[in-house]
Amino acid sequence: MLIIFISLCILSIGSYFIWFSRYNIPAHLELAFIFTRYLVPIFLVNEISNFDDEILQLYKNILIIGAVFYLLGMILGNLIPLIKVKKFSWQVISEEEYSERVELVTRYFFYFAVIGFIISYMIMGFIPMFASNPLNAKFFRGEYQAPYMRIAVLFRAANFVMYSLPPLLLVIWYHFRKTINLFYLLIVILLIASTLTRGNIFYGLLLAIGVICAYKKKLFKYYILSIILIFSIGSISFYLIGLIFHSDMLLAMYEKDNIFETIALGAPDVLDHLTFLKSFNNTPLYTYGRTFYGGLIPGHYKWNPAVWSLMVSNPDGDLNEITSGGLRLPLPLWGYVSFSWTGVVLLSFFSGLINGYLIKAIKKMIKETQSIIVITVVILLYVNVYTQFVTFYALSMYSIPVFAFMAFYMYRFKLK
Numbered sequence: 001m002l003i004i005f006i007s008l009c010i011l012s013i014g015s016y017f018i019w020f021s022r023y024n025i026p027a028h029l030e031l032a033f034i035f036t037r038y039l040v041p042i043f044l045v046n047e048i049s050n051f052d053d054e055i056l057q058l059y060k061n062i063l064i065i066g067a068v069f070y071l072l073g074m075i076l077g078n079l080i081p082l083i084k085v086k087k088f089s090w091q092v093i094s095e096e097e098y099s100e101r102v103e104l105v106t107r108y109f110f111y112f113a114v115i116g117f118i119i120s121y122m123i124m125g126f127i128p129m130f131a132s133n134p135l136n137a138k139f140f141r142g143e144y145q146a147p148y149m150r151i152a153v154l155f156r157a158a159n160f161v162m163y164s165l166p167p168l169l170l171v172i173w174y175h176f177r178k179t180i181n182l183f184y185l186l187i188v189i190l191l192i193a194s195t196l197t198r199g200n201i202f203y204g205l206l207l208a209i210g211v212i213c214a215y216k217k218k219l220f221k222y223y224i225l226s227i228i229l230i231f232s233i234g235s236i237s238f239y240l241i242g243l244i245f246h247s248d249m250l251l252a253m254y255e256k257d258n259i260f261e262t263i264a265l266g267a268p269d270v271l272d273h274l275t276f277l278k279s280f281n282n283t284p285l286y287t288y289g290r291t292f293y294g295g296l297i298p299g300h301y302k303w304n305p306a307v308w309s310l311m312v313s314n315p316d317g318d319l320n321e322i323t324s325g326g327l328r329l330p331l332p333l334w335g336y337v338s339f340s341w342t343g344v345v346l347l348s349f350f351s352g353l354i355n356g357y358l359i360k361a362i363k364k365m366i367k368e369t370q371s372i373i374v375i376t377v378v379i380l381l382y383v384n385v386y387t388q389f390v391t392f393y394a395l396s397m398y399s400i401p402v403f404a405f406m407a408f409y410m411y412r413f414k415l416k
């Protein structure tokens with residue numbers, strides 16, 4: 001169990017080996033995820049005891065090999081000299097002028113996202129949080145699918161813009177101290193909460209708080225313990241929502257014998273990994289890279305990573321009845337199902353190589369600035385854009401709006 005845990009940790013927070021800094025906020029947040037996703041299920045709930053030795057050994061070997069080559073690739077990638085690229089906006093105008101521009105751009109995106117949500121909910125005729133079947137509504141399954149498809153493009157675009165706003169609004173408020181930005185932030189939080197997508201609220205806010213704590217230095221020592229507690233609460237948030245809104249369905253699904261079982265149910269990563277691997281091992285059908293681009297094709301394309309992973313885990317199930325947006329499979333496991341053991345080695349190594357190189361670029365940009373606004377945008381550049389290249393093995397068409405969103409912060413477009 002310890003080897004499995006260590007391997008998963010390397011795959012999650014391996015960037016500490018090349019960027020051990022208080023500004024490595026993505027790794028700090030992954031550190032909190034480790035507690036809920038891995039430590040609790042493996043050691044405190046012992047979910048893996050339900051699987052036979054053959055699957056556990058296969059899972060362990062995949063993770064060990066993947067972690068080693070991922071780490072090797074990342075270290076080598078960090079040694080590659082940086083290529084000169086077109087300068088970003090904050091590198092060619094004053095930091096204060098850039099900060100004012102960020103506030104203006106963020107306000108425009110806020111208006112777009114709010115209007116997009118309102119129109120989408122009016123056309124769909126339901127709000128996931130208040131639907132009679134909240135989980136089906138969250139994933140637009142069953143009766144909720146047809147109304148969603150009528151406005152899917154606008155809703156997805158507004159959704160992904162909305163997810164990116166919390167860290168920007170919080171840091172903008174911290175820099176300019178304008179109360180209106182806190183009001184905008186409250187509206188954004190409520191609208192994201194209405195979709196029952198809990199992670200995006202916590203992640204964005206904690207990313208911004210992490211930047212502020214790293215910027216102030218003295219506050220940083222309180223940050224790590226706080227995010228572990230907050231992510232633990234986040235993993236039981238559906239149960240808490242059930243209590244608040246008296247939803248018998250959510251209470252029945254998430255009420256367990258103890259708090260650790262409830263946390264594990266809210267973050268079922270290890271259980272999903274093993275269930276998936278067991279099903280795949282029974283009838284192995286290698287993807288040969290078709291899931292790399294499957295997420296770029298609209299609709300429930302069978303090689304979409306989310307669709308394919310769910311169907312492998314539930315071979316006899318109906319996708320429309322499965323209340324999940326897809327499985328969070330670790331990098332080496334994607335390599336294994338793509339090209340067997342060769343895939344474990346190559347995908348892990350090249351993903352690490354790309355990550356190591358891009359982290360080197362991010363470190364340089366942060367080192368060159370003293371602006372908290374610029375630091376926040378640089379970290380969002382890594383989280384929203386650069387990680388798409390790192391996870392090249394599971395691309396998604398839903399990342400396209402985020403690329404367009406970040407372009408307005410990276411480059412200078414004329415704004416009235």
